[in-house]
Amino acid sequence: MFHVNIKNYCQQKAAPVGSSTYYALQRAPSKARPLLTALYALHQKLSESVREVSDPTIGHVKLTWWKSEFGALAQDKPTHPVTQAIARYYTSFPPIQTFMTWLSGYQMDLDQTRYLNFLELYRYLERVGATLADTLARVTTSEPSTLALWAPKLGRALLLADIVERTGVHARCGRIYIPLDEMRQFSVTSNDILHSRYSQGFTQLMSFQVERARRSLIEALNAMPETERKAQRVLRAQASILLALLHEVEVENYRVLHQRIALTPLRKLWIAWCTR
8 A cells, every 4th residue: 555665754754853752762772763663653643633634524534544454453464654664663462452542532632622621631641642651661661560650640741741832733723622611710711712812811821731731740750760761761851852842831921822832953952862
């Protein structure tokens, strides 16, 4: 079906030069990097399946195709460059059921564009963020028995920080991940966010979101055993980059609706390099 260079395809899809993932992956052991890149590429492809379509029906069709592709992967007959790379680089059987859980998280993106409260959002963070981090961590872990204690927590925190700083990007796609009850608490409406209307309430709302995301990242990093820190430099580099980005969101007075706040490639490189 596809006739491309699998390694190059995954690299361009998962971690183009200048992206946070690109610099984080530089901290990966060379032996593990191809598989980690393929897993990040799968994450990107699943994300695109729901976020780059205006018609949810098309998104459902794409996710159904991926479900079928995971079945093909289980039979060692993948057809897509990403799943072919996963089949090539996994030394043991790929975690098909894990991929299905991942898929169910993106299904939520098609089924709802608002979250009533943080408990609802937590379910999304669990299916997408926790599943991704746990899958990535297992590739390089030195202590598999400890993963449940910290990897899901870090995955949820990483995704939470990511969606907070992308609030405007998501709004332009019609999605709001900030819980509705928290928006009401600060007198911010969905229309305010969708139409990029700033206010004192919005500033207070985003201050709350940023602080929760920061606290979640720090708590998750602190939960990681010392014996895993070197093995998990990729996830730790991503967390450090996101912590720096959350600080920049504060510096810009939370004006994330009309613009995408970003770090320079040089700063990302430095942060990733300092992750020891």
